[in-house]
Amino acid sequence: MNTIGVDVTEENGLDLFLGQLGEEEWNDTLSRILPSIHPVDQAVTQIWFGFWPLKLARLLRDSSDLKETARELLLDGNYRLEEQLDASVTFLYGSLYWTQVKQALAAEVKAYEGSQSLVLEEQIRELSDDLAKQLGIDSSLLLGTVAIAFMALAQLGQDCFSAAAQDTNPVRTDKRSPDKILKARAKGEGILDFLRAGGRRFTVNFDESRSDATFQCREAQDLSMAATTDTRDHQSRDHRCIDGPIPAECRSGSCGYCWVGVLSGRENLVEMSQHEKKRLGYFGYAHFETNDESHPLIRLACQAKCYGPVTVVIPSWNGSLDGRR
Numbered sequence: 001m002n003t004i005g006v007d008v009t010e011e012n013g014l015d016l017f018l019g020q021l022g023e024e025e026w027n028d029t030l031s032r033i034l035p036s037i038h039p040v041d042q043a044v045t046q047i048w049f050g051f052w053p054l055k056l057a058r059l060l061r062d063s064s065d066l067k068e069t070a071r072e073l074l075l076d077g078n079y080r081l082e083e084q085l086d087a088s089v090t091f092l093y094g095s096l097y098w099t100q101v102k103q104a105l106a107a108e109v110k111a112y113e114g115s116q117s118l119v120l121e122e123q124i125r126e127l128s129d130d131l132a133k134q135l136g137i138d139s140s141l142l143l144g145t146v147a148i149a150f151m152a153l154a155q156l157g158q159d160c161f162s163a164a165a166q167d168t169n170p171v172r173t174d175k176r177s178p179d180k181i182l183k184a185r186a187k188g189e190g191i192l193d194f195l196r197a198g199g200r201r202f203t204v205n206f207d208e209s210r211s212d213a214t215f216q217c218r219e220a221q222d223l224s225m226a227a228t229t230d231t232r233d234h235q236s237r238d239h240r241c242i243d244g245p246i247p248a249e250c251r252s253g254s255c256g257y258c259w260v261g262v263l264s265g266r267e268n269l270v271e272m273s274q275h276e277k278k279r280l281g282y283f284g285y286a287h288f289e290t291n292d293e294s295h296p297l298i299r300l301a302c303q304a305k306c307y308g309p310v311t312v313v314i315p316s317w318n319g320s321l322d323g324r325r
Helices: 014-019 023-037 037-050 054-061 065-071 093-111 120-135 143-156 158-165 178-185 223-227 273-283
Strands: 202-203 213-220 259-264 298-300 310-313
Touching: 014 093, 014 143, 014 158, 014 223, 023 037, 023 054, 023 120, 023 143, 037 093, 037 143, 037 259, 037 310, 054 065, 054 143, 093 120, 093 143, 093 158, 093 223, 120 143, 178 310, 202 259, 213 223
Parallel strands: 202 310
Antiparallel strands: 202 213, 259 298, 259 310
């Protein structure tokens, strides 16, 4: 098995070991642990890594003028992970144990005494197994969340992450079991939907923790346009949401505002076109599986026509990481 090892001494600790790893190493590790993650969090974990790419953190870290960097990258919304670390994981089932995960990793960093070689996958699995035993749960329910915590440590650094670990407020209010969550995601259209005037309609959920966070999408309508039928005030939550819960400007794939993570039902969306694939790459949203997937986890809502029920997650920012204009 291919493993990623980096020599580490007592002088450069665990967070510095993580800082030496590039996107390829992280993606390789994630692809190997995914089969061991519980199905309730498999897609969710991948989406989180897509929403918070290492390249964004490093572009911001290396900037000498954050305001100018944000302007150059066309960043909008809240793109600073350190300002919303807890909020960023709320759509994971494993976030029920987020406080314990943060504290366990912070303690491991503090107690670290150096090793000649560390392997990222082994570190993630060992912490997941140890904490799962303490909590009396299956480690598959923690593995994705622990991997995210390691990435957060890599992006934020020891001091910032350790400070965040002091916050013990619960981040998830949805107490349903993993099986109930999976069953809810798999629900199809209503039995009478095919009789509706104007054709079939499907439910799009944009926050599965809330029963009212839905809108209706007509068959073959794109998600972005369908979202405009939700006339509630979403702009007070996110200034980018001018017309519905999904941020949008151009509706042609040019602006990148409407990117979403598809939590469930991605097979109910039209196959990704070459145009959408190029735009995802241009904005830097391309997930590590995007090049091989006809129905990837990261989509542009204005390009994703709907043919069945879908659950999406909306990121808190947008920008242009790879196609600077």
